[in-house]
Amino acid sequence: MNWLNDEMVNHLREVSALPDLSGTPYRILRSLASGGMATVYLAEDAKLSRQVALKIMDVLAPSNEMASRMQTEARIIARLEHPGIVPIHDVGSLPDGRVFYVMKYVHGDDLTKYARKEGSLPERLRVFLKVCEAVAFAHAHGVIHRDLKPANIMVGAFGEVLVMDWGVAKILLTGDEGTQLSGDPYFQGEEGKATADETRLQPPGEIPAVPFVETLSGTVLGTPSYMAPEQALGQTSNHNQSTDVYSLGAILYFLLTHRHPHEGASIGQIRERFLRKQVLRPRDVVSNIPRPLEAVCMKSLATDPLDRYSKVEDLEADIEAYLSDLAVSAYRENVLEKAGRWFNRYRFIVLLLFAYMFVRFLVFFLARR
Amino acid sequence: MSNDSKIRGSSFPTTQMSAIVGLRSDDLSLRFQAAELMAAVYWKPIYKYIRLKWNKSSDDAKDLTQGFFTRALEKDFFRSYDPSRARFRTFLRACVDGFVSNEEKAAHRVKRGGDCPIESVDFNSAEMEIEFSELPESSSMEDYFYREWIRSLFSMAVDILRQECASAGKTTQFEVFERYDLNEEGATGKKTYEAIASEVGIPVSQVTNYLAYARREFRRIVLEKLRELTASDEEFRNEARWVLGANLK
Ligand SMILES: Nc1ncnc2c1ncn2[C@@H]1O[C@H](COP(=O)(O)OP(=O)(O)OP(=O)(O)O)[C@@H](O)[C@H]1O
Numbered sequence: 078m079n080w081l082n083d084e085m086v087n088h089l090r091e092v093s094a095l096p097d098l099s100g101t102p103y104r105i106l107r108s109l110a111s112g113g114m115a116t117v118y119l120a121e122d123a124k125l126s127r128q129v130a131l132k133i134m135d136v137l138a139p140s141n142e143m144a145s146r147m148q149t150e151a152r153i154i155a156r157l158e159h160p161g162i163v164p165i166h167d168v169g170s171l172p173d174g175r176v177f178y179v180m181k182y183v184h185g186d187d188l189t190k191y192a193r194k195e196g197s198l199p200e201r202l203r204v205f206l207k208v209c210e211a212v213a214f215a216h217a218h219g220v221i222h223r224d225l226k227p228a229n230i231m232v233g234a235f236g237e238v239l240v241m242d243w244g245v246a247k248i249l250l251t252g253d254e255g256t257q258l259s260g261d262p263y264f265q266g267e268e269g270k271a272t273a274d275e276t277r278l279q280p281p282g283e284i285p286a287v288p289f290v291e292t293l294s295g296t297v298l299g300t301p302s303y304m305a306p307e308q309a310l311g312q313t314s315n316h317n318q319s320t321d322v323y324s325l326g327a328i329l330y331f332l333l334t335h336r337h338p339h340e341g342a343s344i345g346q347i348r349e350r351f352l353r354k355q356v357l358r359p360r361d362v363v364s365n366i367p368r369p370l371e372a373v374c375m376k377s378l379a380t381d382p383l384d385r386y387s388k389v390e391d392l393e394a395d396i397e398a399y400l401s402d403l404a405v406s407a408y409r410e411n412v413l414e415k416a417g418r419w420f421n422r423y424r425f426i427v428l429l430l431f432a433y434m435f436v437r438f439l440v441f442f443l444a445r446r
Numbered sequence: 447m448s449n450d451s452k453i454r455g456s457s458f459p460t461t462q463m464s465a466i467v468g469l470r471s472d473d474l475s476l477r478f479q480a481a482e483l484m485a486a487v488y489w490k491p492i493y494k495y496i497r498l499k500w501n502k503s504s505d506d507a508k509d510l511t512q513g514f515f516t517r518a519l520e521k522d523f524f525r526s527y528d529p530s531r532a533r534f535r536t537f538l539r540a541c542v543d544g545f546v547s548n549e550e551k552a553a554h555r556v557k558r559g560g561d562c563p564i565e566s567v568d569f570n571s572a573e574m575e576i577e578f579s580e581l582p583e584s585s586s587m588e589d590y591f592y593r594e595w596i597r598s599l600f601s602m603a604v605d606i607l608r609q610e611c612a613s614a615g616k617t618t619q620f621e622v623f624e625r626y627d628l629n630e631e632g633a634t635g636k637k638t639y640e641a642i643a644s645e646v647g648i649p650v651s652q653v654t655n656y657l658a659y660a661r662r663e664f665r666r667i668v669l670e671k672l673r674e675l676t677a678s679d680e681e682f683r684n685e686a687r688w689v690l691g692a693n694l695k
């Protein structure tokens with residue numbers, strides 16, 4: 078009988094989904110991961126015979142906005158040259174209109190996997206600092222990421238930390254910020270339409286910034302777990318650096334507790350918490366987390382953006398302070414804690430002093446005998 | 447892939463117009479065309495679904511399927527469809543269930559007259575397919591319906607591809623596609639490109655090109671059909687992703 082059996086149907090589904098890269102120097106080796114709108118493949122670049130990562134949008138027959146969003150993502154990454162931001166090699170489109178870009182293939186794990194492995198607290202905090210540095214760099218160039226979460230951060234084999242997935246990034250055009258990028262005519266958005274102080278890269282409504290909307294397919298856009306309340310509640314107009322500060326706080330929370338701030342909560346519960354400005358304290362999850370770090374977390378996770386660190390650098394400074402046993406701005410310590418920190422910081426000198434006094438003591442008594 | 451392609455070839459007049467929209471038109475002839483197009487993809491899944499979910503004999507299922515499509519021509523039948531609330535295929539399945547259960551309740555089924563857009567389909571082929579495939583669990587009838595829908599859509603696309611290749615003088619391209627991608631044994635029984643090259647009498651490098659061509663055309667046809675079978679841009683994109691999406695099992 079001449080009909081399509083299950084194997085044939087499955088096979089056809091598979092081969093039709095594979096992107097047609099004929100006419101490019103890239104050949105797909107395997108799929109690495111599939112996210113909200115795109116799939117990342119491990120591919121071979123025949124020209125240089127090396128492995129690369131190729132990100133292709135999933136949507137077959139994309140609309141123009143979708144295609145240009147991906148193109149914009151590629152250009153943003155291209156302009157953000159920093160050791161903490163994945164380097165991009167190429168951008169192109171398939172015969173069916175889908176846009177793809179090619180980037181360095183990172184040998185390593187995303188932060189979710191990294192955090193599951195061993196790693197002392199200071200090591201984790203140093204990884205976190207590198208994330209902060211990359212984000213601060215982007216902010217200095219007028220770009221906010223808006224989708225920072227462990228799955229979008231990779232830790233490479235050489236310990237390098239890379240921020241990926243700039244798919245919903247936004248360009249700020251305020252004052253002196255972003256001179257480099259916003260000076261670029263490409264980022265002016267639709268000409269003459271740069272309203273007020275900012276231009277969205279995507280037409281409003283196109284951005285998956287409203288996670289509480291269920292699409293037809295039933296999937297929830299965006300990840301409320303790491304998303305700032307103003308994003309999660311769909312207020313697209315007031316995103317700025319502190320939106321990323323919130324997500325960084327949630328990442329820190331994850332590195333400390335292995336959970337995100339809303340683990341196990343339903344979308345309704347999360348919304349409720351936002352409205353009531355409640356945040357589950359890290360020490361309620363893992364009781365031995367140092368209080369200063371908890372305070373740093375809580376300050377970053379403040380529901381009101383004005384209560385957060387105003388700059389990523391300030392958050393960075395607090396983590397650095399903690400690592401060098403200095404006082405953390407987010408935390409008011411008591412006398413004992415202060416003494417303890419002092420002891421830690423000057424441990425060597427204090428111990429030396431004690432040893433010296435002990436010897437003096439011994440000598441004193443021995444001499445009296 | 448059988449000879450019921452008489453109605454399969456027909457496509458909605460205004461290209462890229464949605465048949466789902468046409469089904470609600472005031473113009474009967476437009477509605478008829480839209481129903482024909484929809485029926486081309488849906489009659490088999492619906493027939494099989496009625497047979498298995500509702501436990502009907504093949505004769506009853508045949509009557510019910512025809513009856514359903516005759517009803518579908520009535521202007522108000524699809525009035526309540528709201529594209530923002532459900533996919534069309536979901537809505538349609540609910541309609542079938544409603545229709546069959548109403549027919550069951552009616553003591554005497556009235557044999558109705560009127561046009562039926564599936565006068566000429568080959569119900570035997572559907573019967574054979576049921577016989578040759580694994581029967582679904584009663585709990586997963588919904589999935590069964592959707593799976594059969596994809597099967598039907600793909601069969602139609604393969605038929606169109608065959609016709610298009612023939613009239614474009616690209617029968618070898620189709621042959622390569624048929625031998626490689628429409629292999630009965632699926633992935634396990636795959637022939638090598640070399641084997642196909644010698645069977646068809648072309649260089650191995652051509653096999654890659656021909657296969658790429660045919661797959662590209664196949665995908666294009668599937669997408670065109672999906673465009674006709676969905677009501678909105680969003681639904682189209684979601685269905686495209688569901689039918690051909692990368693992360694499918
Ligand atoms: N350059 C790369 N090298 C190795 N792995 C990568 C690379 N880029 C992405 N990946 C893997 O693919 C995953 C998804 O990548 P990314 O977050 O960029 O895409 P996405 O989530 O599918 O996109 P989006 O969120 O825009 O829909 C990452 O978590 C990582 O595991």
Ligand SMILES: [Mg+2]
Nearest residue numbers: 112228229242
């Ligand atoms: Mg991602």
